[in-house]
């Protein structure tokens with residue numbers, strides 16, 4: 582594929598509006614690219630209409646299996662007027678950048694892994710082992726795509742996974758997890774002159790918050806790279822009128838997990854707080870999870886991390902940094918798979934993800950394609 586075609590392919594998927602939905606547009610298009618090749622198995626894993634995950638398995642020899650993962654959804658654009666180019670234009674600037682929502686997070690990584698696989702197929706590769714491309718939905722919202730693929734066993738046979746998120750071709754090998762939750766407090770309305778006739782939903786909600794904050798603060802371990810567990814209330818609503826005892830209130834809060842605090846354990850603690858309070862008179866609290874994903878543990882001296890570092894440095898021509906990341910990825914779900922495989926995050930992208938004028942440097946995008954090809958060939962030959 583020549584350079585122009587590689588850029589066109591990326592532009593085409595940037596132009597597909599997959600804001601928290603409609604990922605099938607991308608999945609369908611990517612599937613057509615692999616259609617001409619034998620030895621390619623494609624599986625669409627439907628979440629619901631318009632939202633298909635896509636898994637592409639290349640090669641028939643079961644020697645080793647290397648995965649590449651990319652999500653097909655993007656976040657909202659914000660006010661399009663604030664962009665210098667239309668957010669879904671995929672315009673190319675004079676300094677060889679492509680602008681568009683998702684250019685960096687992470688359609689460049691997605692396109693690069695797809696093109697790397699197509700070019701390997703054109704060369705008659707892989708002769709040893711398999712490459713598996715895992716294209717997910719809903720990474721930016723609920724991660725139901727990666728959750729579904731994990732549960733259905735699509736990652737069980739992997740020996741290693743590259744998550745192609747835009748990292749500026751630096752490397753992350755560990756990241757925080759996330760629990761987003763909502764608590765609704767049900768009370769009973771009354772005139773504020775006779776509060777004893779009602780149940781104050783806001784006061785009960787505040788009691789919950791202070792108790793939960795104190796309880797979760799007991800998770801006081803520190804991860805050398807990711808720091809401590811964080812727990813913040815970020816949305817709160819309740820009450821209708823200043824002279825009425827509020828009948829309902831709710832809050833939303835975010836917990837940033839570290840590998841030492843598995844989601845399962847933290848959820849149990851939160852549920853215990855709710856259960857204890859609900860035994861007290863007047864309390865009626867409901868807990869709902871909006872997102873749950875574990876932290877990704879990692880070892881910067883691990884073989885796969887070091888292998889990817891060497892290959893990346895050879896491609897970019899300078900030393901790359903190894904770091905932990907505050908943001909989560911689909912890796913938060915993938916670690917629940919039966920397989921025990923290392924994951925590394927490396928992909929083309931700038932620090933403009935989720936912002937206006939998001940862009941990717943096209944030279945970096947083209948380098949990522951070469952990088953993914955080299956990683957594939959060397960890993961599958963067992964040369965690391």
Ligand SMILES: [Zn+2]
Nearest residue numbers: 652686687746
């Ligand atoms: Zn992303």
